[in-house]
Amino acid sequence: MGYAFTQSDVVFLRNRYGQKALAAVESRALDASSMVADVTEVKTRYAPRDGALVETVLCRRRGRAKLRAAQDMLFTQDALQQATASVVAAHRAAEIAKRFPGAVVADVTCSIGAEVIELAAEQGISGVIGSDLDRVRLSMAQHNVAVTGGSATLLVADALTPTSTADVVLADPARRSGSGRVFRLDQLTPPLLDVLTTYAGRPLAVKCAPGLDYRMLRDRFGFAGQVQITSLDGSVREACLWTERDDEPTQRATVLRTRPDGSVHVLEVSDAEPEDIPVGEVGEWIIDPDGAIVRAGLVRHHGHRHGLWQLDPQIAYLTGDSVPEGERGFRVLEVTGVAERELRKRLAALDCGSLEILVRGLDVDPDRLRKRLKPKGSRSLALILTRVGRKGVGFLCEPGVRRP
Structure with missing residues (x-):
């Protein structure tokens, strides 16, 4: 702690x-x-x-790798771990400004102010309120907002006791307790369902863990809003629940990638797009979709947009003759079985020394398999193991490359 x-x-x-x-x-x-x-x-x-x-x-x-003003900010260790990365928070702030121009936004679980900083920096937002029950973190937030040149009203308040008439409410229930990380919806602080009930009828965005069982939230508890899964630089960071959906999609994936010049490439995929794609033989490339796209259940939608197809309708790999912008692709060299003896023989023939192993649909531990295969050559390769129908299939590929 x-x-x-x-x-x-x-x-x-x-x-x-x-x-x-x-x-x-x-x-x-x-x-x-x-x-x-x-x-x-x-x-x-x-x-x-x-x-x-x-x-x-x-x-x-x-x-420093997470927050743009970390060098001047104050934190607790737990608060830093839960704080939203600046790139993700800035993207959300811009989205709020686009959805609700000129809105006043209340972050009702503001902690040390990571979200408040980005809300205050967004010109399309007219005012920012931050509140928390933790007076120490709130004092840190006051410092953090000040050193970044922002302006916000910060006050002590319970997230489950509405204290403002803000146009939009933002909440980030804590996912840690004294005994470590928690996973059940009722173990969050405050409980997720209580947050949704308290602000029912008001525009609300709730940041949750990326592993949130949003299907259960819909089926069992009747959540009818939008679920947005966001990744940053290949790592799935969060699920955000938006209660004000109107005619917007129910599922959305947001893929954020920072470029070398500091700008951010944004890819959005939603279930409003067509999802009909064929299933067929492997193409020139195998594409491993970003985790946000997979987690949001939008692999087929993403494939349709880019003219890709699936190897198996139940497996999240895509294949095709090109790699979409920002995605990671593996150029296929040959197709093999999954028996270790055959794999060892083919790796030796290709002079493989360094081997990346990716697995979907099979019960294989990549690290243990790599040790057993013992590649000793000089060439770097990738091995993709998956299931096509009921059969395990291996694809030996060139190392993965990401299209700029």
Whole structure:
């Protein structure tokens, strides 16, 4: 759970003495080889604030890949883990502005303010309110919004007690407890169904874990809104529930990829698109669709858009003669069986040394199989193992490439 920050810790970290102390601690390596000596020195100089200083510096370093202003922000370890990545939060803020121009948005579980920062930076949003019951995190949010140049009203409030007439409500129920990560809908804080009930009839977006069983949410609890699955740079980050759907699709996948220049490529796939695609023999390429597309159940829709087809109607691989923009494809060299003896023979014939193994539809552990195959050549290859009908099939391919 990390260091337990107090209000006085946050006050110290925000004043000029705390800022100077943070700069001094930041100059230290704080790595495995120097941690004991560094922590001892920090404790000697800054006790009783040493724990807050070290934890803040470590959180800032961990957060740089996730949050655009991490170097100047304040966190708790748990808050950083749950915070929405800046790219994802900025995309949501832009979408809210597009759906509800000039809206006032209330983040009713604002924590350390990661979403509030991006909402405040979106010009199409006229006002931002952030609230939380955790006063320490709320104080951190005040600092974080200020250092990023934003403006928001922040207050102490229970997410299940509406305190504003904001046009749009945003919620992110906590998925961690004192005993670790939780998975049941009623174990979230606040419980998901309570959030949906509290704000029934109002535009609401609820960020949830990407593994959310949205089918059960629809079938058992009658959720009729849109489920949006979002990935960032190949990693599925979240499921977002939108209650205001109107004529929009019920399922949507949003694939975000950061380019080398810092811009973001956005791919959207929804169930409003056709999904009729053929099933046939392997083409020049096998495409492994982004996890958001798979998780949202939109593989066929994605395939239809790009003129691809499936090897098997129940398997999420696509195949075709080209690779869609932003997707990862494997150029097929040859088709094999899945018996280890045959695989070992073909890998040796192709001089395979480094081997990536992808599996869908078969009970195979890629790491264990790689150890048993023992490739010893000089060439890098990929092995895709899957099921076509009732038969296991292997495809030996060139290493995966992603179309820019």
